[in-house]
Amino acid sequence: MRTLHILILLTIITSCSNTKKNSEQTLIAENYEIKPEYSLSIDSRLIENDLINRINEIKKIPFGTISFKNNEMDSKVWNCGDSLYWDIVKLGEEAIPQLISKIQDETKTDIQIQCRDTNLTVGTVAFMILDDIISIPYFLVFQTQWDVFDINCDFGYPIGLLEFINNYPQVAQEKLTKWYQKYGEKIKKKKLSSSNQNECQKAFNIDYKLKIKY
Numbered sequence: 306m307r308t309l310h311i312l313i314l315l316t317i318i319t320s321c322s323n324t325k326k327n328s329e330q331t332l333i334a335e336n337y338e339i340k341p342e343y344s345l346s347i348d349s350r351l352i353e354n355d356l357i358n359r360i361n362e363i364k365k366i367p368f369g370t371i372s373f374k375n376n377e378m379d380s381k382v383w384n385c386g387d388s389l390y391w392d393i394v395k396l397g398e399e400a401i402p403q404l405i406s407k408i409q410d411e412t413k414t415d416i417q418i419q420c421r422d423t424n425l426t427v428g429t430v431a432f433m434i435l436d437d438i439i440s441i442p443y444f445l446v447f448q449t450q451w452d453v454f455d456i457n458c459d460f461g462y463p464i465g466l467l468e469f470i471n472n473y474p475q476v477a478q479e480k481l482t483k484w485y486q487k488y489g490e491k492i493k494k495k496k497l498s499s500s501n502q503n504e505c506q507k508a509f510n511i512d513y514k515l516k517i518k519y
Contacts, residue, residue: 345402345482356393357403360434361427363387366416367437367505368460385505390430394437398492398515401438405485407431408470408478418467420458429470432477433460439492439515446484447477491517 365386372379385391393400410427417424425433435441443451443466451463459467470477495516497506506512 347403348399357407360430361412363390363430366460370457383504385508391509393434404431404435405478405481409474411474419460420455423468426471428474429467432470446480488517
């Protein structure tokens with residue numbers, strides 16, 4: 306019962322705070338001065354491989370569905386989405402510059418954001434792949450708080466983040482470029498134990514994630 310009360314409270318907090326947060330994030334983005342695009346070198350091997358330019362072919366995005374039993378969280382079942390998504394994740398660190406550049410691609414996909422009336426852009430899918438390669442510190446990168454979640458919505462991302470990338474791809478791309486240029490040399494591989502891998506990482510033999518020590 307306590308878990309149910311917490312979930313109800315979270316729902317109330319979400320409904321009260323989400324509108325304010327979205328307006329603050331929109332204000333920040335709309336007043337952000339876009340500067341000349343930062344240049345990131347792209348690994349020539351990826352240009353030959355060109356998997357990243359096939360992001361528009363992805364039809365299904367990985368997500369986990371949480372189920373409850375007796376008002377307690379019972380399990381999380383993963384839907385791993387298209388194999389192409391994970392093939393790009395496997396490219397690892399060398400894919401980061403091209404993925405950041407790809408975030409500017411505003412081409413709409415047929416993938417609808419869970420619980421929302423918005424479809425992902427190719428650039429936002431690139432952002433999600435990037436986040437599966439390396440943990441992105443949302444507050445550090447975007448200088449705005451992303452800490453409210455809606456259970457089984459938004460592919461597990463904070464409310465509004467995916468729409469933010471959709472709507473302000475140039476802002477997102479520039480901020481991610483600055484972050485990568487500042488911290489990219491500190492990237493390290495962190496081996497994932499079996500207990501720390503989700504079912505999709507296990508299925509596609511991804512046993513590490515990139516981390517940055519700030």
